[in-house]
Amino acid sequence: MKTLIECKKGCKAKVLKLNAPKELKQRLISFGVMKEATVEVLEHAPRKSTIEVKVGKMRIALRAEEAELIEVEEI
């Protein structure tokens, strides 16, 4: 089982499951991070504390703690 934080810069992955608490989950969903969605890791901040990912046409910033809650499968 892999999570988004383990993905390297430039890798694309399919979202399998969101393990986030309810509110955060809803926020992620409204950003388009939901099951079956494809995400791409664009950039890491120093020490991977924050990452920038692309979902659809949108770029979002996530902290490592949040990225860990997103189960993915690399494609």
Add this chain to the structure above:
Amino acid sequence: MSEVETKKCPVIANHIKVALVGQPNVGKSMLINSVSNAHLHVGNFSGVTVDKTEVLFDYKGYHFTVVDLPGTYAFTDYTIEERVTHSYLCAESYDLIINVVDSTNLEKNLQLTSELMSMSKDIVIALNMDDEAKKEGIFIDASYMSELLGIPCIKVSAATKSGIDNLIEAIVTQYEAPKQESKLIFSEAVEEEIAQIVSYLEKHKYKAKNSYRHVAINLLKNNKKTYEKIHDDPIWTELQPILIEASKHIELHHDSDDIKEAFAEEYASFNRGIIAEVLKQEVVEEKKTLTEKIDSVLIHPLFGIPIFLFFMWSLFQLTFELGAIPMDYIDAFFGWFGDTIGAVISNDDMRSLVVDGIIGGVGAVVLFVPNIIILFIGIALLESTGYMSRVAFLLDGFFHKFGLHGQSFIPLVTGFGCSIPAYMSARILKNDRDRLLTLFIIGFMSCGARLPVYVLFSGAFFSPEMAGNILFAIYISGAMLGLIAAKILKLTAFKGADEPFVMEMPKYRLPSAKLIWHTVLTKTMMYLKKAGTFIAAAAMLVWFLSNYPHNIELQNEYNTKIEKAVSESDKITLENSLNSKLLEQSYLGRIGKFSEPIFAPLGLDWKMSVALQAGLAAKEVVVSTLGVLYSLGSDVDEQNSSLSTIISKNIPFASAVAFIVVIMIYLPCLAASVVFTREAGGIKYFFYLLAFTSVTAYSLAFIAYNVTKMISG
């Protein structure tokens, strides 16, 4: 009688109240600006608008009231600003919703649209950013989309003002047409459950304002209001198990235990269907968009932060260097103006009031307009290009160490302009603890009104080449102190778990010169207006307090001495000592002398302590008070030299440092304190802030004074 009625009637009938709803950063505020002559704040990041604003305008015989609401990603109460929107939509009365969507990102935007469609309100969709969509080769078949959704969809561009007429016409038509049932279609599994509930409601002839389908969908979605209503109905006991069963089926179908997630997925697949029908991407997307290319430099893990610091440094260099050019002219102008006016007024007291009090005080504040403009341009660029969110991204890791949320950066940066909008924009922070913490340290980000003090003092004590660096150092150390204060507060007062950080990164946009011009102009006019009203009044008050009571005895005593004096230099010495004696025995002088012991350990004389106290009303008053006090009490031969020269001659360096430290930290102005108290949610927070800032300011100024004195000998 009937004539009056027919005249009156259309006026009422022609009034349309529209609520503007959409996701953040889709151009809602800009759209209002383009149809009316409003100048709502526009910026390229999520969460520019944090409160509702009503704008009125007439268009082709109709009166419109448009309500600009904060952007919201979905119908949740995630942050305060989203709560504002949600409660407005549910509780207030309005005729119609304009759903503004970003044409270049339909898929995400339609998620909110789907939720709006279940509200049984008239909707018009504004497909905004049509200009950008065209550039990106995106073509949307708006009329087919209108047909599929059962909602008029109009292409517009707030930036180029195209399609505005069509949009307004569509609003009027929609307003006058009968309401239509939404055409939202769900997956078979959900439709089956809906049908079952609908038939149950039909069987029992449940009385509802909206259609049964509508009620059924809302029940399945766990809509509170619908629930409350049906809860009191006798059919509830029978309906409840049916609903529970239905929800279970849907959740099973979506392999989720969250009905909201299930519905989001339903909406998403419906929207994908719509997009597949109406959207054509003519140009194949490049592998890397321009935004991604710029990002690979600006948020580079190594170079990102140095680049940001370089930008900041350049801004303060410019503020000082460029700002200094027109300053001499402004200074000369006020000098000339004062002399000219002074020559006309024969009464001594009147002349002093007008020339020293009003012109001197206001002039001292207006002098810094060029610096303020440059600072405002810098902030406007940061806000409108999209760089703001990048810096929040870069600094999140760093901020996190100090217990702050990355998004705190946005209110903090706003704080460099003015604390009031900064306190408001802290609403974008979800968690109350994070928000309070941010509110407490916004004051450490020196606002534009403090800039004049810094420019004045760094200009007085440093060479022009150094002054820009000093300015930069003052701002950076203020921000650093803020971070340290945040850490201390986080460890003591605002303990708690960290909140998640998820933030949209908008695409880079080249702001139009017009947009920057308007943003800067609005803020500058506000500054000038304040100088002309509030500051002028304060300067008059300071003048009065520093000139009265008249001490005739003292004056007479000195006048005879002066007459007797032989040499010219003796005369001047006597006059100088008369001036300062007079000032000391004035009301203000007494106040100053009274509070002097408190400020003496910081090396501040009574004039400086009076200026600091006056600064509690507004920070601009600090400079105007210094202007009045030092021009009244200053040596005669200095009457014509600039305030900056007078200061460098009369104030020891160590005292100046302590003075700046206090300015950096102590309580924001009166207006900002009021807003702080409101946003924090109670007067007790104001007293916390007062205690916190006073203690910090006093102790740090004390340290700074003594250290500087030791170093400089």
